[in-house]
Amino acid sequence: MENSKRQIWLNITMYALFIALSIIYIWPFAHRGVIFGSGDLMFHVNRMEELYQDIQHGVFIPRISAFSFNQVGSGINFFYPWLLLYPFVILRLITNNPVSAFYIGIVLMNFLTLSVAYYSMLKFSFSRKRSFAFSIIYSFANYRLYLVFNQNVLAEALAYTFMPLALLGFYEIFFHDNHKWPLLALGMTFLIYSHMLTTALIALFLLGTLVIFWHFIDHKSQRFCSAIKAAFLALSLSAFYLLPFIEQTLSNNLVASWKGLEFVQTPSDTILKSLNNSPYQYIGIVLIITLFFGVLYWNKASLADRYVYIAGTLLTVLTTTLIPWNKFIQTPLSVIQFPYRLNGLATLLLSIYLSRIVQVWFSNSYSHYRIPTISLLALTLIPVGLVYSGEQQLITARENIPYLSKRPTVRHYYPQQNGTSYNVTMSEWNNQLHYYAHNGSFDYFPKAVGDKVTQIALHKGIINGKAVPLGKQLTSSPNQLRYYLSNIKAGEKVELPILYYQNDLVKVGNQEYRKPMVTNHSLIQITVPQHNKYVTVKYKDSLVDIISVWISVLTWLGIIIYYLGYKIRSMQ
Secondary structure, X not given: OHHHHHHHHHHHHHHXXXXXXXXXXXXXXXXXXXXXXXXXXXXXXXXXXXXXXHHHOOOOOXXXXXXXXXXXXXXXXXXXXXXXXXXXXXXXXXXXXXXHHHHHHHHHHHHHHHHHHHHHHHHHHOOHHHHHHHHHHHHOOXXXXXXXXXXXXXXXXXXXXXHHHHHHHHHHHHHOOHHHOHHHHHHHHHHHHHOHHHHHHHHHHHHHHHHHHHHHOOOHHHHHHHHHHHHHHHHHHOHHHHHHHHHHHHHOOEEOOOOOEOOOEOHHHHHHHHHOOOOOOOOOHHHHHHHHHHHHHHHHOOHHHHHHHHHHHHHHHHOEOOOOHHHHOOOHHHHHEOHHHHHHHHHHHHHHXXXXXXXXXXXXXXXXXXXXXXXXXXXXXXXXXXXXXXXXXXXXXHOOOOEOOOOOOOOOOHHHXXXXXXXXXXXXXXXXXXXXXXXXXXXXXXXXXXXXXXXXXXXXXXXXXXXXXXXXXXXXXXXXXXXXXXXOOOOOEEEEEEEOOOOEEEEXXXXXXXXXXXXXXXXXXXXXXXXXXXXXXXXXXXXXXXXXXXXXXXXXXXXXXXHHHHHHHHHO
């Protein structure tokens, strides 16, 4: 009983510390009431805005973008997962302050990252000390700081919350207890909910690992069946997103995210900037030291630990100019966009190995320098101090960048003047939601749009071959755009600045909703009616959309009911 109480108090203390560390992580930025906007901030702000407006109007599944992404009916929500944006949006509804909601959301993400990392390592190693060390090292890694605050790559940062769980699930299925296959299913599900490209990278890494170790795996058929069950469960839980994604991809000829292989660093830059604790796309000082000196603990490492050390080292090397990345630009590898993305997986693997080294320090009973438990806290807080140092570097570099005090325009696109960086408080927040032309603003537009993107973003329709501004006649509703063409003659054909996606319908005047006329530019064209000159374009859920939601909802309900039943039975 005493031991049980002690474990409870240890858990309470640890999770309280996780909360405190999560707040410390954001405090240098949050207490200023400002977000240093750069990278993908405007992209994710627009995604959040769409969901925020939809929820306020009683709609909970965003389809086409009516309030954001230039209000042209973009289908961005079919291709970027949106479910994990809900906490940020709910926090905004509660606080009525988007900046506060953003930072509180990051606190929740940090806490979840610490907790998932701790849980995953505990189930793998059965060592609380190693698990605690891993959770700190991984969550406060340099590359993760780069994602969260340097470039505001929110979706990718969310994905790194669940990578340890996916890795644990894979380990359980193929090397330990394959009955724990739901761990892999849940890990991959939440990766899909976060960031598809990261999901693909993890899947490829796990597949490569499986090929390497296939000869050493026992009970292959049983373990393979467990993997199939995990895949089926993950696909069912993700059906609400994956099936509409597939439907729209097959039904439309779209321009996906840009492809390329940029920002490849030399080996010397990778080493020196990591050692200098630069808050950029590097593994950082702690892990670069681990990479070079981890071999000293090779004899103390298990086969699994040795593998992650080698893999983490190779992945770091792959991000450098030692690999001729320019020769792969015209290959499928170009979808990775930035080879430095491999540093995220390298961070996970090297953090695992370093946690083993920390465990060795604590378990070496023959050492004259055996460290008491209290020293674990001091030792693992080193990454926290390094993150704080990196944050101060970012603040020094960004605090004098102008605020987004005006709405960007084509002639004065303020974010571009500072390399797409800007500062924003609650007062400037809405200026991010008007003209938007960088980092994903035109992702998944129909290819036929071509060079008309700016014209469309400025809400210019085409009448008799001439561009006519229509923006003042536009109103938005969830998954719906409406133009009032009162100043246009009846009978005129108008090419509206609204993109066409599968399942879009149009209502002209008093007519019923019907499939629209689509121009060669994949825009919706209508003929202005004699009376009631309202034109409404809306997205109507297809059978695929409806069925996919029910598949995911029923699967989640089944999991919850099964889990509750299991808990009740175990208590009897």
